[in-house]
Amino acid sequence: MKTTQTNEADSLKHQSNIGRLDDVDIHDWYRFVYAFSDRVITGLVDEFDIEQEDLIIDPFNGTGTTTLAAKKLGIDCIGTDTSPASVLSARCKTNWDVDLDDYRDRRADLLATVEPIFKQISSQGNTTLDSFGNQDSEDVDLSKYDFSEPKKTPKGWLSEKPLKKMKVLKYHIEKLPDDDVTDLFKLAMIAILPEDVGNVRFGPEATRDRKQEGDKDVFTIFKSKLAEIEEDLETVQSAVESGDLDPGETEVIRADARQLAKTLREESELLNTDKHNGEVDYLITSPPYPAEHDYTRNQRLELIWLNAADDNKDLQKIKKANIRSHTKNIYVADDEGEQVDIRENDQVDSIVSEMEQIIVDEDISHGFGKYYPRVIEEYFAGMQHHFEQVYDLLAPGGKAAYVVGDSGSYWQVEVETAEILGELAEERVGFEPPEIRLWRNMAATTADYDDIEENILILTKPEE
Ligand SMILES: C[S@@+](CC[C@H](N)C(=O)[O-])C[C@H]1O[C@@H](n2cnc3c(N)ncnc32)[C@H](O)[C@@H]1O
Known part of the structure; x- marks a missing residue:
């Protein structure tokens, strides 16, 4: 934690950065349903006087x-996540040093390569177009492509022709050199997959949307996404060049938050610079909470197209690195709850006991319900391990803000997530008494349960 007062020049710089970049929505290159608004970050940066x-x-x-958001504000930031799709997204959004001439040339080549193939695919089975003898399509040889549906694709998420086009796109992108321009093409490819090209609806869980089925103009959709990326990069690059914007340094690392300190000390360059000297000043995040959100399902198409979900083994690798927050990522060997005696915490014990009683009373022996108590135990134990790592990294006086929802997903047993996390952080890890403030009420998913609170839990590491 730096002790210097906020100096006026610095705060003014923040303001001008925010104003200037308000309309630059790099955020929209790729988002998922669980993303939060950058206003949470700008608000906390102001409130905490982050410099x-x-x-x-x-x-x-x-x-x-x-x-x-931190980069736009000129503040250094490290982000970690377990999902290769999210890591790619965050890396691309914060790498503004891309050679745009190279980007444009290679984009033109890529689009010129796939356009006739897409046309050919669209016209397949369409006698009028076939018999027209499209000039381009005569040269197109489709036999070299593997059009089979990837194994882990949920049923009906991609219609036949869009699937073929996306496999062609993947094939040609994978032939390109492994560099930052190709990463932008990959990001554009996965960004358009679920909702623009595929038949997926998020509510918030991903489900098949039959109304979307049929062929799609993948060429135009992909081209527009690439144009959006180009336009935003032009804007930030000229703002940086003219000196109007002094972006922060960013680093994005694939890591399990339960091993955060260990991983960052080994792998992060930014943390270990003279400027930061191995210490983190602030943490701002929205962690998972106990609810049936399966991140590997909601990003399934993206993960498949990045070759990160070819089979169950791949998916398990990601799920096992995740905080246990739903019944599809609970494993026989999981024992974090036991390791830290999580039920010694009265609130956790009372929730788990209530659930165990329901299992007995209702004679629940199969289905996912029988795992509910374990999700609660493993979730809070995993978060305790995470807090220990954060405590280790934070500078004295450093603050950590968690935007986290309460849960009533499991037989409507109320889980006051922020409250319990705060208690664990204080009593078991050594943080100061937590502050919890209501951020918003979310509509509950069942009619007979009141709105669910989403809170901001603020932890402070004591000054030495
Ligand atoms: C609520 S989302 C965060 C959304 C983010 N604020 C945004 O705007 O996109 C929670 C994230 O935690 C990640 N995650 C789950 N368990 C993790 C773990 N053990 N370590 C690191 N990331 C994890 C998931 O992959 C998911 O991206």
């Missing part, structure tokens, strides 16, 4: 909202 010499981390960085 440009500070370092922020977001250990559950998702698609990269915090890392991008």
Whole structure:
């Protein structure tokens, strides 16, 4: 924690950065349903008086909202996540040093390569177009492509022709050199997959949307996404060049938040610079909470197209690195709850006991319900491990803000997530008494349960 007062020049710089970049929505390159608004970050940066010499981390960085917001404010930030799709997203959004001439040339080549193939695919089975003898399509040889549906694609999420086009796109993008321009093409490819090209609806869980089925103009959709990226990069690059914007340094690392300190000490360059000297000043994040949100399902198409979900083994690798927050990522060997005696905490014990009683009373022996008590135990134990890592990284006086929802997902047993996390952080890890403030009420998913609170839990590491 830096002791210097906020100096006027610094705060003015923040203001001008925010104003200037308000309309630059790099955030929209790729987002997912669990993303939060960058206003959470700008609000907390103002409230905590975070300065440009500070370092922020977001250990559950998702698609990269915090890392991008911090960069725009001129503040250094490290983001970590377990999802390869989210890591790619956050890296692309915060790498503004891309050679745009190279980007434009290679985009033109890529689009010229796929356009006739897409046309050919669209016209397949369409006798009028076939018999027209489209000039381009005569040269198109479709036989070299593998059009089979990837194994882990949920049923009906991609219609036949869009699936073929996306496989062609993947094939040609994978032939390109492994560099930052190709990463932008990959990001554009995964960004358009679920809702623009596929038949997926998020509510918030991902489900098949039959109304979307049929062929799609993948060429135009992809081209527009690439144009959006180009336009935003032009804007930030000229703002940086003219000196109007002094962006923060960012680093995005794939890491399990329960091993945060260990991983960052080994892998982060930014943390270990003279400027930051191995210490983090602030943490701003929105972690998972006990609810049936399966991040690997909501990002399933993206993960498949990045070759990160070819089979169950791949998916398990990601799920096992995740905080246990739903019944599909509970494993026989999980024992974090036991390791830390999580039921010694009265609130956790009372929730788990209530659930165990329901299992007995209702004679629940199969289905996912029987795992509910374990989700609660493993979740809070995992978060305790995470808090220990954060305590280790934070400078004395450093603050950590968690935007986290309460839960009534499991037989409507009330889980006051922020309250319990705050108690664990204080009693078991050594943080100061927590502050919890209501951020918003979310509509509950069942009619007979009141709105569910989403809170901001604020932890402070004591000054030495
Ligand atoms: C609520 S989302 C964060 C969304 C983010 N604020 C945004 O705007 O995109 C929670 C994230 O935590 C990640 N996650 C879950 N368990 C994790 C773990 N053990 N370590 C790091 N990330 C994890 C998930 O992949 C997901 O991206």
